[in-house]
Amino acid sequence: MDAEALRTRLEADEAEALARLGSEQFLRALAGGDPRPGPLLDAAAESEHAARETFSQWVDDESDTEARAVFESVVEQEHDHRERVVDELDEWDPDDGGPGPMHAYLRARESTLQRVAGGLIGRPLVTLQTHARLIDFFAGRQGAAAARRASLFDDLRAETAAVLDEGLTLLDERCVTDEDWETARMVAGYAIRVAGDDAADALRAQGIDPASIDE
Template sequence: MNADDLVEAVRDDQQTELSRLGSSKMLYADTRGEMEPETVTAAAAAREQAAHETFDAWSEDADAPSVFADAAAGAADRLEATDAEPADREFAVYGVLADFDGTVERLGGLLGWTLVDKKVKEQLTGFFTGQADPQTASTYRSAGSDIEALRADAGDALETVCESDADWDAAETAAIAVVEAAYEEYFETLEELGVNPKPVC
């Protein structure tokens, strides 16, 4: 297995979950139904703050310090760019990430996180485009590109540290666990808000 195979495997395994996380209901869940620009931005800021804290805690990892340091710095930059006070929110995905203590698991978790966060950035871009705010939409579009670059870096690091099929399996398991955590929280939050999480055909 290589990094491209891993991404493909996670996407195949979590196809439905990632598809639903890429819907406009994602922001509805993040804001608890308060879809105003200020609320959306505050929720986005809360995600960036949690990402920075999570990846900064990994930045002294002996085998991949630069990848995690870059991930932390990128989140800090995006938080500053939101120019908003983070909402008082906790996201289940960061609890799952925090439990990883090996480099392979952490890199796999980071890769899974990029798959989720890219969906978030796409929805933020679409939301602010719809709000006739092209500058903010462009900011989140650029952020999405940064997340894709980070995914590539995580993949390169995995190809360096994975020495066996067992390592790749551990990375894949970690990535899937992150996507699953994000989806379960999304699903449960929408149900609490009285919204059907499943698309209506």
Template structure:
């Protein structure tokens, strides 16, 4: 296998889940039905900060030098993303998003399924695969943030999320390069593929459970 095989396998096997994670219902779930601009930004800020903290924690205890460098670089990306989202919020909304500098807490971060799942992973190959899975999920969600602010007649904020989504291309390339560096046999590739798929599955399960709790059918209306 190759890194591209992992990417294509996950995208193919979980095409339905990824598609639904990139639907308008995904943003409805992320905000728990509160589709207002500040609430959308708060959800984005929490997700970005959670990613930054998670990948920084991976970098801190990762024995593989290549993986450590990648995790640290992506943690830095996500910190920058969180800051850019916070800049779009007024002070009160930033507090609600859990900005620790403004006296927020980590409760919202701890409640998110993906960072909780990622923090349970400690193998280098598993982490490399899971990183790719998280990037695939983030790409789908950011497409909805862009669409929301386009529809909300806020081109400035839409541009911010379009730029953040663009950064995911570089993250994906780093994740694929890392897979090439750490996977040495078929068993490694299978582990990495399963880890990437698991992240998508975890995200989709949370998506479904949240929508159902709001009385919304997670399946698209045909």
């Protein structure tokens, strides 16, 4: 197996979770109800902040020099992403309630291989879906602010795709056995499923069947 083959398998194996994260219904989960720009931007800022904190924690104790350098670059990118989203809000403060389920899972990963698989493969695959849905949401609204926000998330999505590419390269260099590839598949896949399950739980809390998604 190689990293591109792993990505293809993940997209097939986790198709249900990825579809939910790229669905119209996902916006309701993200906004906690009817999708509106303010709650969606707030949730997006929280997501970028959570990613920044996850990679910051990894930088502190990562022994793999090359991986640590990539993690440091992601910290900078996620900080920039957060600030660009926050600029679209009148005010914003990070939620003190701790990380969501996906980032809680990622922060518990200790090996370089698991961190690369979860943080640089699984997490970006999730984010590419959620950014695509936010682009569609803002592109479908009228006005200069909506157009600017659609463009913003389009830029963030492209930059996240570049992180995924970097993660695929790192994974190819670090997976040397079938067991390594299986570990990578399990960690990345679980990160995706946790994110999908979190969205499903948010929908159930609103009385919505997660199976009734609009792709």
